Amino acid sequence: MSMFGGGFGGPGAGPGSAPMGGLGGIGVNRGGGRQVGAGEGLPFAGIPAELMAGVAKLERSEPDHAEPADTFTHQPPRTGPLTMVSLIRGHGRTFAVAVALVIVETLLLQAGPLLVQIGIDHGIVPRDFDIVLLAAGLFAASVIAGWAASGARMRQTGRLAADTMRDLRVRVFAQLQRLSMDYYTREKAGVIMTRMTSDVEALQQLFQEGLAQFAVQGLTMVVVTVVLFSYNVQLASITLFLVVPLLLVASLWFRKASDVGYRRQRDTIGAMFSDLSENLYGVRVITAHNRQERNTAAHRAVVGAYRDANDFTGHINAIYGPGTSVIGMLGLAALLLIGGNMVLDGDLRIGELTAFVLYLNAFFAPVQQLVQLYTNYQQGRAAVLKLRELLAAAPTVPETPQAQPLPRVRGEIVFSGVTFGYEPGRPVLRDVELRIAPGETLAVVGPTGAGKSTLAKLVTRLHDPDSGRILIDGVDLRSVTLASLRRQIGVVPQEPFMFVGSLRDNIAFARPEATDDEIWSAVDAVGLRELVERTQLGLDAPLHERGQSVSSGQRQLLALARAFLAQPRVVVLDEATSNLDLRSELLVERALDRLLDGRTALLIAHRLSTAMRADRIIVVDASGILESGSHAELVATGGHYAGMYATWSART
Known part of the structure; x- marks a missing residue:
């Protein structure tokens, strides 16, 4: 049965999921604002006019607390040890x-x-x-x-x-x-x-x-x-x-x-x-x-x-x-x-x-x-x-004091002699040489543990290579600020994380300043409008902790909407369609065509139906990159990919 049959938390929701549209009561904001529910975590309706005088008096009696001295920077502050x-x-x-x-x-x-x-x-x-x-x-x-x-x-x-x-x-x-x-x-x-x-x-x-x-x-x-x-x-x-x-x-x-x-x-x-x-x-x-x-x-x-x-x-x-x-x-x-x-x-x-x-x-x-x-x-x-x-504790992926903001990129990604391992002496990737052209969609396939997801983590600089360099438009990722890099890279993980809050908050997570029109455009891009409008609160419908009030497939669609709204120059999808049913997968693939249009994309794929849509496919295993080419070229060569495709075709 399609997970779109009954709205959020409907027939497609996992066990224990609560219907999204049924969370909390529905109240009326007579001041003309958004409708709000009585349940916890719903939008604030505002302070009634008759209570404003008391609130103002209370605020005047509050002591003036200065702002905390510590704020977030990627570079550790130069302070002495805590005593x-x-x-x-x-x-x-x-x-x-x-x-x-x-x-x-x-x-x-x-x-x-x-x-x-x-x-x-x-x-x-x-x-x-x-x-x-x-x-x-x-x-x-x-x-x-x-x-x-x-x-x-x-x-x-x-x-x-x-x-x-x-x-x-x-x-x-x-x-x-x-x-x-x-x-x-x-x-x-x-x-x-x-x-x-x-x-x-x-x-x-x-x-x-x-x-x-x-x-x-x-x-x-x-x-x-x-x-x-x-x-x-x-x-x-x-x-x-x-x-x-x-x-x-x-x-x-x-x-x-x-x-x-x-x-x-x-x-x-x-x-x-x-x-x-x-x-x-x-x-x-x-x-x-x-x-x-x-x-x-x-x-x-x-x-x-x-x-x-x-x-x-x-x-x-x-x-x-x-x-x-x-x-x-x-x-x-x-x-x-x-x-x-x-x-x-x-x-x-x-x-x-x-x-x-x-x-x-x-x-x-x-x-x-x-x-x-x-x-x-x-x-x-x-x-x-x-x-x-x-x-x-020092970050192992530091931002150097000399780091410069990364200008708007075209999207060329180059792995130059990259070796990386999560544990010393046990490399997952060895001397990887790879170039992804601007606007190219590259799919990575291979057995579990071959380093597919590691490539995605290195591109987003969640880790740094042990040796070698990763370049974007010819610029070493280590030489740019982390914020400017990650603003231009959109990531959709295999298991997307949803925060307590509304649908609006979660979709606009990477762009909190986005307007409702922009959020609705992202919702439309992944085919979620009908589903969202079925809930009485629309974009204000609340999500439970870690998104447990929706199914895993619905979380994936919300994560895709989040990435679409961020408008990145480079898109990384790590098994992004692995949790979707066939109907949802078709919707997502259509949304991906819009999201990836004109952007460089790295797709980590188990499903060959996703990999086949890429401009180029590489096959990796523990020894490195085995094959590279389009779907048709790799099938014609009769190598590892051709064997994977034959097995997949026989099962579908």
Whole structure:
């Protein structure tokens, strides 16, 4: 049955496809704009007039966020390695205000024990109620001021975290757009996702609260140490020198162990995301082959490795946290014993001992906080290392600083001594010599793995040859800007990718500025007008993720419309008709005649019916180009192509 029988997602749609015209409800835009549906992803109908005043008021209250510093360029930016300091660079004013507020907050937090000491020694002991009242009032004022300073500091650190992470996300996304195809062949999609999700989130948590609290608690220990020695050098020395060495040894052990633990955590969470991503993308194959139980068991093992990493970090935290608590309690016990004896001997006042106990407790309390904060720091540090590795990766298909824009081409393509392999020492193409004349349609046929699609990837410069050159109108592809090259080359892959959005968005993907008339011309060129008009929303009909709401054949036709609209000078079709039924293939071939008219074309074909339409055919295998000529010439020579044609004719 033809896939054109029932509109998008009709009888020709694959299993699980949803009818395109039936997605979402149909609304009415009384302002005269496009019709929109109630479903997610449909066009925005506009803000009602009665709400505009409120929207304007809300916009005026929004802070003015500067544009991110990083934008996309094919040439990697000349920046140093990613560090926490480099992330703050450019936000110095916000950082400076946050640091000042941290100092104020810390000093206010430590005013309490001093006021308690004054209240006891100068108010309670001599029975002076005015001093007691003054100390209590100042205590309350310091608490309120500390609360205000803490709130202001949190606003500053929150803004710092939001701004730096926005810049980082843009920088990482631009780098992912910049990297070459072989990076995505080596790296799993789930691992890449962790860079933009859990790694950035770990850094955001650290910048928003972790670093500030780290500074507050660390500064608290410094301030308290100074205060303790100002009260009584002998008592402070005895108490701290009993405790600090033990804390130092425990902290050094914890740092070394946690470094190992949090690296394991980052690696295992990446593996978990990768396995999840692969299972989501392959859910149809998993269901078809009844692999749910086995895949669940495999995922359980992956999750188990992440659990083991968490168990390890939890174990070292369980040792370090209670251990430091015990050390602190022993220090307090020593203080009470020694200090109490000094009070009895008249060498220390009761208020000073009370303040000493409170300050020493304030010295040990940050240690407990620093355990958790160091955990957050280690997570952030591990994230920085992973992100630094990603940002340091260099594209294997670079754009040189001297690259020049490619002028409008006639379309001559020359392979000169081209050798290429995806793995070192295992070439797929060897010393290829090939010339495609301007306006010529060249078809490439041959067995699977012979390098047909590799030729197409080299022409579009998704890869560079290991040796030799590829020229377009006599210009080496390495010497021109990638944008100017790819603007003049249209590509229709074997499995075209559709994005979430409308039909209009997907067809105009390479030319977002195209008018509706131009889009409809592309739709007509591939014979899709009747089909599009059957949907209630027309060009505004939504597509689901990866185009799952349409059949594979319909996706191919949309990809051809996308290429037609781009109006390239060179067209590369990689098995572009392999997923079409006979009726669709006839429509596409008629559309190809219009698309290829006056343009150079490279057709990677399994179907000889497509290859026969080319001006010239080359036959390739692992040893290189075996034959070259028109369909009639190759059949007449009785070689490899003639054998392929005889086999194909016998089966049709």
